[in-house]
Amino acid sequence: MAGAELIGREELAEIQELFNKEKVNLYRYGGGNYKAREFEEKFAAWMGVKYAHAVSSGTxxxxxxxxxxxIGPGDEVITTAWTFIAPIEAISALGAVPVPVELDETYHLDPLEVEKAITPKTKAVVAVPMWASPKMDELAEICRRHNLTLVEDAAQALGATYKGRKLGTIGRVGSFSFDAGKTLHTGEGGIIITNDRDIYDRAAEFSDHGHMHLEGLPRGKDPRRAKGLNLRLSEVTAAIGLGQLSKIDFILRKAKENKKQIKDAIRHLPNITLRPFADEDGSQGDTLIFRVRDREAALGFEAHLMGKGFGTKILPEALDWHFAGVWDHLLKAYDRYSDKDLESLWPKTGAMLRSSICLNIPVLMDDDTIARLSAAIIAAAEEMG
Ligand SMILES: Cc1ncc(COP(=O)(O)O)c(C=O)c1O
Known part of the structure; x- marks a missing residue:
């Protein structure tokens, strides 16, 4: 839950400040707007990048x-078979072809599978860090060798790092979400970051019907060079984002501390396998993942935790929204998948996901809750045998 747990006075003060202005303007490109710009500048500074552009959602x-x-019609974009469906939807909305590939042991894009999936039509690789880092050195090297754009959809991994570098800053462009389940929560919202001026300009134009935002020109005279949509962020949402951003270091630190305590309490269990990492120190506290024997054991584990008042997160209960193997409604529209049994295309990923448990680690956990959750995991593991 992260940022959503801490929404309060600071966010309200930012909104109040907006309303205290002589002429309130809640529209991002109206006269006198400033919260969205301030949020972008502060976010870019926290990430250590040149440009940030805030939009209406992580999608x-x-x-x-x-x-x-x-990226445009006919381009192939390689990504992971385990992700929330949003990046696949985005690839598809641009007329490009999503090419999901199998996971490695860290639950991320397997660099060997990426390399195998490259064709002359491949234009980009979208890495999707799930609260930790993919093997970014290997992915960056593959992209460099094949002249592909490395994109990071780091919606789930704000604040996570790889070898000391913040995720989202390693590829040519990174994106984040501020929905209810993310590190920062603004109601709805998202942001892109990059050091590449051209990508920044074009992304900002796309989010605003193609408006090029040329200085000194009235909006109605603003030219365009490509098509777009309205994916703008409102000033109110940006104000909430400023309040949330002031809490980010606390959120990241607390979740990490909580997760460490829980992991230390359960790491001795012989019948669960904690997921391995490309860089464990850089992983987020937000979510704990481990594997059990099989699907039946995972469902039993979930039921046991539910009985003790603890839910799971994504795995196993929301697999349908996070696995390419069940997305017939989207992937069957493409020739390469139309006559395929999707499930059989990513057997390793399917088996991993179906036998895994994902747990949300809240920021606001007292010692008693941490002890109860740890005890519930231990009891579920013992029951599983
Ligand atoms: C990897 C990834 N990308 C994009 C999104 C979409 O974010 P939003 O819900 O803000 O549209 C999510 C949401 O869970 C996600 O996990």
Missing amino acids: AAIHCALAGSG
């Missing part, structure tokens, strides 16, 4: 990041 952010990178 909009990856859509703009890809549009800004020049």
Whole structure:
């Protein structure tokens, strides 16, 4: 839950400040707006990048990041078979072809599978860090060798790092979400970050009907060079984002501390396998993943935790929204998948996901809750045998 747990006075003060202005303007490109710009500048500074552009959702952010990178009809975009469906939707909305590939042992894009999936039509690789880092050195090297754009949809991994570098800053462009389940929560919202001026400009244009935002020109005279949509962020949402951003270091630190305590309490269990990492120190506290024997054991585990008042997150209960193997409604529209049994295309990923448990680690956990959750995991593991 992260940022959503801490919404309060600071966010309200930012909104109040907006309303205290002589002429309130809640529209991002209206006269006198400033919260969206301030949020972008502060976010870019926290990430250590030159440019940030805030938009209406995380889905909009990856859509703009890809549009800004020049992805278009017929281009193939390699990504992971385990992700929330949004990046696949964004690739598809641009007329490009999503090419999901199998996971490695860290639950991320397997660099060997990426390399195998490259064709002359491949234009980009979208890495989707799930609260930790993919093997970014290997992915960056593959993209460099094949002249592909490396994109990071880091919606789930704000604040996570790889070898000391913040995720989202390693590829040419990164995107984040601020929905209710993310590190920062603004109601709805998202942002793209990059050091590449051209990608930034084009992504910002795409988010605003193609408006080029040329200085000194009235909006109605603003030219365009490509098509777009309205994916803008409102000033109110940006104000909430400013309040949330002031809490980010606390959120990241607390979740990490909580997760460490829980992991230390359960790491001795012989019948669960904690997921391995490309860089464990850089992983987020937000979510704990481990594997059990099989699907039946995972469902039993979930039921046991539910009985003790603890839910799971994504795995196993929301697999349908996070696995390419069940997305017939989207992938069957493409020739390469139309006559395929999707499930059989990513057997390793399917088996991993079906036997895994994902747990949300809240920021606001007292010692008693941490002890109860740890005890519930231990009891579920013992029951599983
Ligand atoms: C990897 C990834 N990308 C994009 C999104 C979409 O974000 P939003 O809900 O803000 O549209 C999500 C949401 O869970 C996600 O996990």
